[in-house]
Amino acid sequence: GQNIDQPTEMTATEGAIVQINCTYQTSGFNGLFWYQQHAGEAPTFLSYNVLDGLEEKGRFSSFLSRSKGYSYLLLKELQMKDSASYLCASRGYQKVTFGTGTKLQVIP
Amino acid sequence: EAGVTQFPSHSVIEKGQTVTLRCDPISGHDNLYWYRRVMGKEIKFLLHFVKESKQDESGMPNNRFLAERTGGTYSTLKVQPAELEDSGVYFCASRASTNYGYTFGSGTRLTVV
Numbered sequence: 001g002q003n004i005d006q007p008t009e010m011t012a013t014e015g016a017i018v019q020i021n022c023t024y025q026t027s028g029f030n031g032l033f034w035y036q037q038h039a040g041e042a043p044t045f046l047s048y049n050v051l052d053g054l055e056e057k058g059r060f061s062s063f064l065s066r067s068k069g070y071s072y073l074l075l076k077e078l079q080m081k082d083s084a085s086y087l088c089a090s091r092g093y094q095k096v097t098f099g100t101g102t103k104l105q106v107i108p
Numbered sequence: 109e110a111g112v113t114q115f116p117s118h119s120v121i122e123k124g125q126t127v128t129l130r131c132d133p134i135s136g137h138d139n140l141y142w143y144r145r146v147m148g149k150e151i152k153f154l155l156h157f158v159k160e161s162k163q164d165e166s167g168m169p170n171n172r173f174l175a176e177r178t179g180g181t182y183s184t185l186k187v188q189p190a191e192l193e194d195s196g197v198y199f200c201a202s203r204a205s206t207n208y209g210y211t212f213g214s215g216t217r218l219t220v221v
Contacts, residue, residue: 004150031208042112042199042212043151087151095164096210098143098151 004099006088011105012078020073020102022088032064033089033096034073043087046073078106110134112213114200120219126188129216133182133202139163140183141203141210142175146196154198157183158205169194190220 012018031050035043049064061074085101113132142154155165159180177183
């Protein structure tokens with residue numbers, strides 16, 4: 001089966017660092033996605049982790065621990081435009097299962 | 109490269125009517141997926157095409173939903189007859205077989221009244 005858990009909402013200050021956690025239980029696990037979705041727009045790809053460890057891409061980093069079924073998305077130097085929903089999604093065989101998303105609000 | 113295009117962007121229909129949603133994937137992407145997000149809940153998988161064949165339709169809620177992908181290019185998702193609980197945002201995504209990247213369309217917001 002598939003089960004993904006992430007916080008519903010988070011608030012952080014402009015310029016700060018925020019970590020969004022995600023735990024998953026996925027049969028046939030192949031990898032873990034993070035997507036960003038602004039209201040009314042398509043989810044856009046941020047990262048895809050297959051192996052354990054941290055992958056850094058500019059201000060965004062994503063971490064995966066397969067043994068713990070755990071991932072996090074780290075956003076540094078937060079900007080107001082980073083206010084959005086962040087979707088954790090696990091990939092099983094040929095299928096991606098999404099969490100409910102974490103709505104991040106960046107405040108001045 | 110053009111992205112995934114969905115049409116219409118919004119649709120408001122009465123309960124019992126029929127609606128057809130269309131998705132044009134990125135050219136050359138064999139894999140096409142339909143997802144649905146009901147308000148306040150997660151994006152849920154509906155079905156997966158590989159070219160014109162249904163690879164997995166385990167997420168289709170019931171037989172009022174019919175998806176097709178004739179010729180392996182664009183896909184349609186028909187809801188007939190629509191019910192109130194069908195309201196939500198229907199996303200389409202496509203993926204090339206050679207990589208893992210899913211590209212999503214902007215979605216069709218369906219409201220059944």
